Amino acid sequence: MRSIKQFCFFLIIIVLGVSCDNETTIGTDVVNDEYLNIKFKNDFIPFGNIQEVDSVLNYVYPIDYRTELLGEIENPVFGYSSSKVFSTITLNTATSFPKFDESIFDIKIDSMVLTFAYDTLGFYGNEDAVHHITLKKITEDWYDRDTLYSNLDLSTDPTIIGETNLIPNPNDSVWINLHTIDSLVKQKPQLRIKLNDAYVNELGEKFKLVKNDTTLREVIQGFAIESTVDSKDSFIALDMGGSANSVVGVNGLKIYFNQIDTSNNERVKSYYSFLISNRKGANYITNYSSSEVGQALGDSTLCNDYLYIQSMSGVRSRINFDHSSLVNMASGKEFTINYAELELSIAEDANQNTTLYEPISFITSSVYNDSGVLVLSPDMIYSYNKYNNYSAGYGGTIKKLDTGISVYKCNVTDLLKSAIENDKDFEVFLDAGSKTQNPRQTVLYGFENPLYAPKLNVTFTEL
Structure with a gap:
């Protein structure tokens, strides 16, 4: 009996030794994106406009x-x-x-x-x-x-x-x-x-x-x-x-x-x-007379160059992504959304002195509910309920990338899931956080900017 136990113990040591020698290979097999069918896509085409706010x-x-x-x-x-x-x-x-x-x-x-x-x-x-x-x-x-x-x-x-x-x-x-x-x-x-x-x-x-x-x-x-x-x-x-x-x-x-x-x-x-x-x-x-914002309010094609967000009773931006492109992100295969974020790049507009007029420090995302009332997005609500803080799980603050460009990144996972499940375009309204607490202004790159157009970054799993 003792000899059998010794043999088994020796065999286990050999197996463990082999496992340690191949740790990297086994770990790769477990988390390999191809094995799990995890995909990433961010080439959805954005559209939308800016909207004047009557009052707050x-x-x-x-x-x-x-x-x-x-x-x-x-x-x-x-x-x-x-x-x-x-x-x-x-x-x-x-x-x-x-x-x-x-x-x-x-x-x-x-x-x-x-x-x-x-x-x-x-x-x-x-x-x-x-x-x-x-x-x-x-x-x-x-x-x-x-x-x-x-x-x-x-x-x-x-x-x-x-x-x-x-x-x-x-x-x-x-x-x-x-x-x-x-x-x-x-x-x-x-x-x-x-x-x-x-x-x-x-x-x-x-x-x-x-x-x-x-x-x-x-x-x-x-x-x-x-x-x-x-x-x-x-x-x-x-x-x-x-x-x-x-x-x-x-x-x-x-x-x-x-x-x-x-x-x-x-x-x-x-x-x-x-x-x-x-x-x-x-x-x-x-008063937007003779301003870039005033021109963009009258001609939404100008939003292809720039978008605008303003505190107080200033303008907000509307961003959409077509439903058909969202449901076909897996090229006809079934999929499930893991995570989605909206990435918005702060523009270097020659007419906007960003040293004198710093951009908005936190932006919100809102949607219209079934009663036609504009409310905070489900991702913002979830973040606040979980962390007692909007930005902790939602983002919306300014981040500087290695490229030198400053961006806002906003969690829109639940919002995207809702759009797909309800056969609707993805639509979100972006505005200044604490709108009545500061007078800040932000210029974003528009829908047709070749490098910094608004992006919907989606990580999903093919089923």
Whole structure:
């Protein structure tokens, strides 16, 4: 029995030795593409166009939206775009509102300043551009609106109630003279707009009526903030989210005043800050006259050269691949899709300064559902559900290839499977991610570019 066991053990050693000597060959047999019938194809012919976007949703009550854009840009590719911001205030319940209605205190306002923290997310274009920022009163009651779209322009009084000229710097802190203790305090970078004396005097009388937020609305319905840029090449952004709008935050309408201290009948300096309400919005304007985008909107054949994607209420791109070419990718054989991605190359358009106007950092893919509503693609939804992140399983960010070309690569596996199963053309709409959070622009190579046309890269298995 022992001799049999020894023989078997010796035989196993020999077999293992042979296996180790042929490891590469065996491994090759297991993963060989030909053996598994794994194929790759990316010569599908794309077509489509660009589409103008009427407006985008930029406020839904009571969601606390953060970034609001301010400024204007005009260039030969995307034409003109601008944004102005709407904002409201609310009482700060952490401190008592000054008793303007009690003459014993004899309150006299020294100055009022509207302040907003900067948000670096939305700064774009010329960093040295001078912004001429103006402030006007909103004259319509918009508190009953649960949603605000970017094409809404609220009514305003034409009189300017505050203005400033500056080169905004989102990285420079500011020193503020704290009125109550006559001392300098360092705060985060911010926009400060001083209200003019005539309007401050008007408010001094009307504040006597303020008892709560309802009566405050009768006095101040909100502010419209607008920036004109002589060079028309710069956007800035205001952080209007909860962190900047907290009791200890930067944002607010500050009242610097003096009043009688009834204990000694002497005047003392005082301070009060309204908080910025989460009810806010922005009005976007686009004008494509005499621009490349405007020409391509009127003549889709120009999309053979370039495609365009723009943030805010700017254009999106539609890309299609014919259904017949998709179902015949295996030359009549049955197949199953392993993975599919859309590859889009960022163009070097002589008219687009990509150093000044950086391309969009993340693009989305959307499709029309059965109800005719444009929704995020199934691949984006899957990525978010699995990773709590859109880009982790979908992509959509900028990648630089060894060739030096920068591309977006977007997972469209489920989208392609759905198109094939439902006997439809592959169709996807590409747009800027966080469309209302930044003003970026991207030019892509078009459908007939010999090297960098949009590609549908498909890995599949023949059955």
